[in-house]
Amino acid sequence: MEPELVVTDIRDGYRVLMLNRPDRLNSFTAAMHKALMAALIAAEADTSCRAIILTGAGRGFCAGQDLSDGVYTPGETPDLSATIETYYNPLIRKLRSLPMPVISAVNGVAAGAGANVAFAGDIVIAGRSAKFVQSFAKLGLVPDAGGTWILPRLIGVARARAIALLAEPVAAEQAEAWGMIWKAIDDAELMTEAHRLAAHFATQPTAGLALMKRAFDLSETNSLDQQLDLERDLQGDAGRLPDYSEGVTAFMEKRAPRFVGRQ
Known part of the structure; x- marks a missing residue:
């Protein structure tokens, strides 16, 4: 039987999604794309799932696109935009x-689109042996999977242009120092920390956190006036959620809140 391309581990309040092509450094094929999207849709549909950990099997997170998966045939001109x-x-x-x-x-290498998929997460942690590589220049390609959008916002235009044009790897500790990721962690402790974070989020006001995610995303293109209006509207939405009432009540009663999470 063929192994699962994305392994789902359902925990109490969260899910772990593990890319599972370790022999190919978890590089993407069409089949793995479909498996990952299906796993994400299933997690979103499960109202008891209040956080997701995305990681890779074996010695790498994801090496980007698997070039042997029909995206390039010698003598033919591919349409990479379709992929x-x-x-x-x-x-x-x-x-x-x-x-x-x-x-x-x-864990390990995150290269090409694999690096940019990692950056699409809300919190990025990496083992100290991990490296991030914008490897597109080695093939004469343009960073995709959001790379040209997220990198300048994380580390500034000068660094983003340099690492993309030079295709030089950035070690996890350097990535942390630049603000590319949240934390570099000893390899042996990486998943322990990931589970700690997910278990924390499994007890938090998830619907409010979703509104916060939306606010940060829209802030990238909003003017200050637009963002102030958005904060006003989202705060109104958050205040109508049951978790706000629970949070205030718990504070007044000097106890830990019992948040509902997702509505």
């Missing part, structure tokens, strides 16, 4: 719009 439109763009949009925090736990 992006069919698979990568929907994946990034789904990751960014999920109504729960997504934790990218990067």
Whole structure:
């Protein structure tokens, strides 16, 4: 029997989604794209799922696109835009719009689109041996999967242009120092920390956190006036959620809140 391309581990209040092509450094094929999207849709449909950990099997997170998966045939001119439109763009949009925090736990190499998929998470942590590589220049290609959008916002235009044009790897500790990721962690502790974060989010006001995610995403293109109006509207929405009442009541009663999470 063929192994699952994406392994789902359902925990109490969250799910772990593991890319599972370790022999190919979890590089993407059309089949793995479909499996990951199906796993994300299933997690979103499960109202008891209040966080997701995305990680890779074996010694790497994801090496990007598997070039042997029909995207290139010698002597033919490929339409790479079709692959992006069919698979990568929907994946990034789904990751960014999920109504729960997504934790990218990067083990080993994250290259090309694999790096940018990791950056689509809300919190990115990486083992100290991990490396992030915008490898597109080695093939004469343009960073995709949101790379040209997210990288300048994370580390500034100068660094984003340099690492893309040079295709030089960025070690996890350097990525942390630049603000590319949240934290670099000892390899042996990576998944322990990922589970700690997910277990924390499994007890938090998930619907409110989803509104927060939306606010940060829209802030990238909004003017200050537009963002102030958005904050006003989203705060109104948050105040009508049961978790706000529970949070205030718990504070007044000096006890831990018991948040409903997703509505």
